[in-house]
Amino acid sequence: MFSWFWDALSYLGLYYKNAKILFLGLDNAGKTTLMHVLRDDRVALHIPTQQPTAEEVVVGNIRFRAFDLGGHAAARQIWRNYYAKVDGVVFLVDAVDRERFPEVKKELDGLINDDMLSDVPFLILGNKIDMPRAASDEELRSALGLHHLTTGQGSAPMADIRPIELFMCSVVRKMGYAEGFRWLSSHIQ
Numbered sequence: 001m002f003s004w005f006w007d008a009l010s011y012l013g014l015y016y017k018n019a020k021i022l023f024l025g026l027d028n029a030g031k032t033t034l035m036h037v038l039r040d041d042r043v044a045l046h047i048p049t050q051q052p053t054a055e056e057v058v059v060g061n062i063r064f065r066a067f068d069l070g071g072h073a074a075a076r077q078i079w080r081n082y083y084a085k086v087d088g089v090v091f092l093v094d095a096v097d098r099e100r101f102p103e104v105k106k107e108l109d110g111l112i113n114d115d116m117l118s119d120v121p122f123l124i125l126g127n128k129i130d131m132p133r134a135a136s137d138e139e140l141r142s143a144l145g146l147h148h149l150t151t152g153q154g155s156a157p158m159a160d161i162r163p164i165e166l167f168m169c170s171v172v173r174k175m176g177y178a179e180g181f182r183w184l185s186s187h188i189q
């Protein structure tokens with residue numbers, strides 16, 4: 001209802017949704033790099049994240065409170081502490097590191113099947129496509145078993161279906177993730 005009104009406001013940059021999103025994924029996937037590109041519009045060097053950090057970032061018409069959680073095995077133990085009242089998950093994958101695809105799949109399956117996240121949209125970002133060896137969209141879908149899980153890149157709300165979709169990107173080249181965030185924002189109430 002009145003969607004033209006909200007569209008007009010967001011066009012003018014006057015209306016922001018507020019959303020809590022989590023940046024998850026294995027260590028070295030690019031979560032902190034993405035966080036800083038969104039916040040400062042620049043690529044900085046990062047050491048592996050030890051302590052979770054929260055930042056306010058604005059993408060399109062959404063003001064996100066984004067939580068950057070470490071991805072190494074010990075850090076994954078505390079991911080669950082952040083699941084309450086989450087509006088969206090951004091799950092980053094290093095598309096170059098094929099050896100770890102099984103480990104990625106295991107973690108992603110665990111998240112997708114977690115009761116606390118059962119209504120939460122998942123934006124999966126296949127990162128580092130600036131590297132020539134990076135897996136293609138198709139290869140990554142196969143490796144992660146996404147073919148029967150993803151719900152399409154359209155923005156139309158789907159009744160009773162939890163949105164999950166893969167977008168390929170390069171955070172350092174600032175390519176691809178904006179489409180993903182636009183998709184995610186269209187699925188956050």
Ligand SMILES: Nc1nc2c(ncn2[C@@H]2O[C@H](COP(=O)(O)OP(=O)(O)OP(=O)(O)O)[C@@H](O)[C@H]2O)c(=O)[nH]1
Binds near residue numbers: 031047050127131171
């Ligand atoms: N080639 C390439 N490298 C990237 C890209 N994004 C991130 N990286 C590199 O990947 C490495 C890991 O990035 P981080 O952002 O620290 O990864 P993280 O997911 O925060 O890792 P943890 O904090 O350990 O969980 C860094 O060397 C980044 O420069 C990208 O789009 N392309």
Ligand SMILES: [Mg+2]
Binds near residue numbers: 033
């Ligand atoms: Mg990090």
